Amino acid sequence: DGAVHTSVQDLAKWDENFYSARIGGKDFLAELQEQGKLTTGKTLEYAKGLFIKDYRGLHTVRHGGAWGGYRAELLRFPEQHFSVACLCNLANANPERRVEQVADIYLGSLMKPQEGAVPASENTKTPTGPTLTSEQMANLTGMYRNAAKENVARVSAVDGKLQLEIYGSKFGLRPVSQTQFLLIDFPIDAKLTFELQPDHARREMKLSGDEMIAATYQPVTEFVPSADELATYTGDFKSDELGVLYRLRVIDGKLKLVGISDSLGIPRTGLPMPNPLRPTVTDEFEISDQGSTIQFLKDEKRSITGFNLNAGGTRGIEFLRVPELR
Numbered sequence: 451d452g453a454v455h456t457s458v459q460d461l462a463k464w465d466e467n468f469y470s471a472r473i474g475g476k477d478f479l480a481e482l483q484e485q486g487k488l489t490t491g492k493t494l495e496y497a498k499g500l501f502i503k504d505y506r507g508l509h510t511v512r513h514g515g516a517w518g519g520y521r522a523e524l525l526r527f528p529e530q531h532f533s534v535a536c537l538c539n540l541a542n543a544n545p546e547r548r549v550e551q552v553a554d555i556y557l558g559s560l561m562k563p564q565e566g567a568v569p570a571s572e573n574t575k576t577p578t579g580p581t582l583t584s585e586q587m588a589n590l591t592g593m594y595r596n597a598a599k600e601n602v603a604r605v606s607a608v609d610g611k612l613q614l615e616i617y618g619s620k621f622g623l624r625p626v627s628q629t630q631f632l633l634i635d636f637p638i639d640a641k642l643t644f645e646l647q648p649d650h651a652r653r654e655m656k657l658s659g660d661e662m663i664a665a666t667y668q669p670v671t672e673f674v675p676s677a678d679e680l681a682t683y684t685g686d687f688k689s690d691e692l693g694v695l696y697r698l699r700v701i702d703g704k705l706k707l708v709g710i711s712d713s714l715g716i717p718r719t720g721l722p723m724p725n726p727l728r729p730t731v732t733d734e735f736e737i738s739d740q741g742s743t744i745q746f747l748k749d750e751k752r753s754i755t756g757f758n759l760n761a762g763g764t765r766g767i768e769f770l771r772v773p774e775l776r
């Protein structure tokens with residue numbers, strides 16, 4: 451899965467084939483773009499390895515990719531015979547938003563006005579919604595977790611404004627009401643809705659918009675391990691499935707991934723080292739800029755035996771602790 455080596459030039463040739471049908475023929479290319487349907491009759495945005503959706507009123511075909519610290523996105527507007535390819539070697543570069551921003555420049559006159567997303571350049575001093583009190587903001591701040599996706603989101607107040615931290619990036623929140631917010635500069639149009647208890651305690655947070663990101667998050671208490679607890683998570687952990695060794699150490703009071711090597715001991719590159727592991731809930735840490743989580747496994751004596759690595763759609767990759775040489 452993944453790790454396709456290509457270039458913008460090669461992607462341009464691949465993209466042009468959807469017009470010329472030189473390879474595969476028109477029927478094959480049409481089949482690739484045939485959207486899936488559920489038994490309920492609902493048509494999905496996903497086809498065969500491609501997303502078919504509208505962007506600001508224009509028909510698009512697109513797909514992205516991620517591997518290690520690399521990110522990519524190819525966005526095509528077939529009716530305008532216009533495409534944008536973006537290849538990045540930085541994990542939080544957000545190529546999805548970058549290709550849209552390029553398209554906005556070239557095709558903006560043909561597009562519908564932007565809905566939901568708020569550009570960072572907008573004059574944020576101009577009131578566009580209700581102003582929340584410090585108490586109202588405090589009722590919403592904290593960490594939330596989606597049990598199905600096993601990822602977390604953090605809401606905090608910075609300089610009198612709320613912001614959302616998710617998928618390794620931070621986004622400002624523009625209030626529509628006291629419990630509804632639009633995400634500023636999020637890759638797609640998205641809305642955040644909070645539900646509170648009668649005593650104003652957090653009940654849940656819903657992220658809505660694209661079906662790929664839509665999810666409900668429950669409030670959780672962030673795990674704060676002691677120095678002694680943190681030390682128990684250190685060691686070397688091996689995955690026979692991936693053929694790699696992860697080395698975890700405590701540096702400056704934080705658990706960090708300090709190295710990745712293959713079965714021969716040759717270092718793997720592509721990720722910044724050391725990479726901090728941020729605690730989420732008990733025995734779980736996230737590598738924020740990679741969108742990955744590590745869930746530690748324990749035996750009946752409560753000793754760490756290994757961990758499961760979850761990264762995007764890949765889940766449950768088992769790593770076992772390598773016994774220390776004595």
